Amino acid sequence: MIYFLLIVMLLAIIFCAARGLLGPTASDRIVALDNLTTITTAGLVLLGFVFQRFIYIDVSLIYGVLSFIGVLTLARYMEGGL
Amino acid sequence: MVLTVIGYILVTIGVLFLFLGALGIFRMPDVFTRMQAGTKATTLGALGTIIGVGFLQPEWIWKTLIIAVFIAISNPISSHALARGSHKIGIKPYLKEGGVDTYAEVDEGVKEA
Amino acid sequence: MSRFTFTFLIYILIWTAFTSSFDPQELVTGAVLSFIVATFSYKSFTSEGLSYLHPRKLFYIVKYLIVFFIALVKANFDVAWRVINPKLPINPGIVTYKTNLKSDTAKMFLANSITLTPGTLTVDVIDDKLYIHWIDVKSTDPETIYKEIGAAFEEILKEIFQ
Incomplete structure (x- = not known):
C-alpha cells in the first residue's frame, strides 16, 4: 500500500521535473522548483514512516525552512531587488 | 486501529493531491495559472500526507503539526513573491478574449517612476 | 507586559x-x-x-480556521476538476480588490487566505488594494468581486484584529 503511494509521489516528481526542464521562462522553472520542494518535504516525512526513523522528521522540517528561504531569495533575485 | 485507518486515508488523499498539483503544473498554459494549480494542490497534499503520518505514528504528532503549520504559512508567501516577481520582469498573463489585467497599469507606473 | x-x-x-x-x-x-x-x-x-486570548476572539479564531479549511478543500476539488478536464476550462485575468481592513497583520492573513481559496492568487498588495489573479473571471464589477473573493474572510478577520 505505502509503496504504491510512493510510486504515485514519484510520478508527481517526474511531472514537476519535466516542467522544470521544459519551462519556457525562468519563472516557470522556479515555480516547478517551489512545488518540488513541497513534494520533497512531504516525501521525507512519508519515508520516515516507511523506515520507522524519527530523524527524517527533523530533516524534513529543516529542509522545508531552507527551501522556503531559497525560493524567496530566487524570487527576489529574479525581480532584481536582492 | 481507528487512528491507523484515518492515517492511511489522509496519506492517500494527500499523495493524490500532490500528483494532481504536479499534473496541473505540467498542463496549464502560463506561469500564473501554473502557480494557481501548484500552490493550492500541493499545500493540501503536503498537509494531508504529513498529518496522516502523524496519525499513523501518534508519538510524532506534535512535530508533524509544526511542519504542517509552517507549510500552510510559507507556501502562499513564496507563491505571492514569485507571482509579483514574474509580473515585474514583464511576463504577461495568459488572457482569453476580453480578459482584464488591472495590475499592468500599476506595474508600468512603477517602472517609469 | x-x-x-x-x-x-x-x-x-x-x-x-x-x-x-x-x-x-x-x-x-x-x-x-x-x-x-x-x-x-x-x-x-x-x-x-x-x-488575542479573549474568549470572543478565540471563538472567531476557531471559526476562521473552520471557514478557511472548508475553502481550502473546496479550492482543491476546483483545481482537480480543472486539471483533469481535457478542455482546460479557464478564463484568467487580474482584478483589483478593495479591502476595508486597516492592520497589516490582518491584510497579510487576508492575502494568504485568498491565495489558498478557490481560483484566486494574490499578486500584489498596495495600500488598500489587492491585485488578484483570478482563474475564472466572472465579472469586473467591484461589488461582485468583493462578494465572490473575500467577504467571508474579511468579516471574521475584522472581529479578530480590530
Whole structure:
C-alpha cells in the first residue's frame, strides 16, 4: 500500500521535473522548483514512516525552512531587488 | 486501529493531491495559472500526507503539526513573491478574449517612476 | 507586559512541540531560552499581546480556521476538476480588490487566505488594494468581486484584529 503511494509521489516528481526542464521562462522553472520542494518535504516525512526513523522528521522540517528561504531569495533575485 | 485507518486515508488523499498539483503544473498554459494549480494542490497534499503520518505514528504528532503549520504559512508567501516577481520582469498573463489585467497599469507606473 | 507574556507563551508552546516531552529538565531549559528570546523580540513579534486570548476572539479564531479549511478543500476539488478536464476550462485575468481592513497583520492573513481559496492568487498588495489573479473571471464589477473573493474572510478577520 505505502509503496504504491510512493510510486504515485514519484510520478508527481517526474511531472514537476519535466516542467522544470521544459519551462519556457525562468519563472516557470522556479515555480516547478517551489512545488518540488513541497513534494520533497512531504516525501521525507512519508519515508520516515516507511523506515520507522524519527530523524527524517527533523530533516524534513529543516529542509522545508531552507527551501522556503531559497525560493524567496530566487524570487527576489529574479525581480532584481536582492 | 481507528487512528491507523484515518492515517492511511489522509496519506492517500494527500499523495493524490500532490500528483494532481504536479499534473496541473505540467498542463496549464502560463506561469500564473501554473502557480494557481501548484500552490493550492500541493499545500493540501503536503498537509494531508504529513498529518496522516502523524496519525499513523501518534508519538510524532506534535512535530508533524509544526511542519504542517509552517507549510500552510510559507507556501502562499513564496507563491505571492514569485507571482509579483514574474509580473515585474514583464511576463504577461495568459488572457482569453476580453480578459482584464488591472495590475499592468500599476506595474508600468512603477517602472517609469 | 502583556505583549511580553504572549510572546513568551507562544515560544514555550513551540519549544514543547519541538521536544515533544514533558520532562522537567526540557521544560526548564525551554522556559529560560524563551525568556531570553522573548526579551529581545517581543516588540516586533506582536502589537496586541494577550488580547488575542479573549474568549470572543478565540471563538472567531476557531471559526476562521473552520471557514478557511472548508475553502481550502473546496479550492482543491476546483483545481482537480480543472486539471483533469481535457478542455482546460479557464478564463484568467487580474482584478483589483478593495479591502476595508486597516492592520497589516490582518491584510497579510487576508492575502494568504485568498491565495489558498478557490481560483484566486494574490499578486500584489498596495495600500488598500489587492491585485488578484483570478482563474475564472466572472465579472469586473467591484461589488461582485468583493462578494465572490473575500467577504467571508474579511468579516471574521475584522472581529479578530480590530
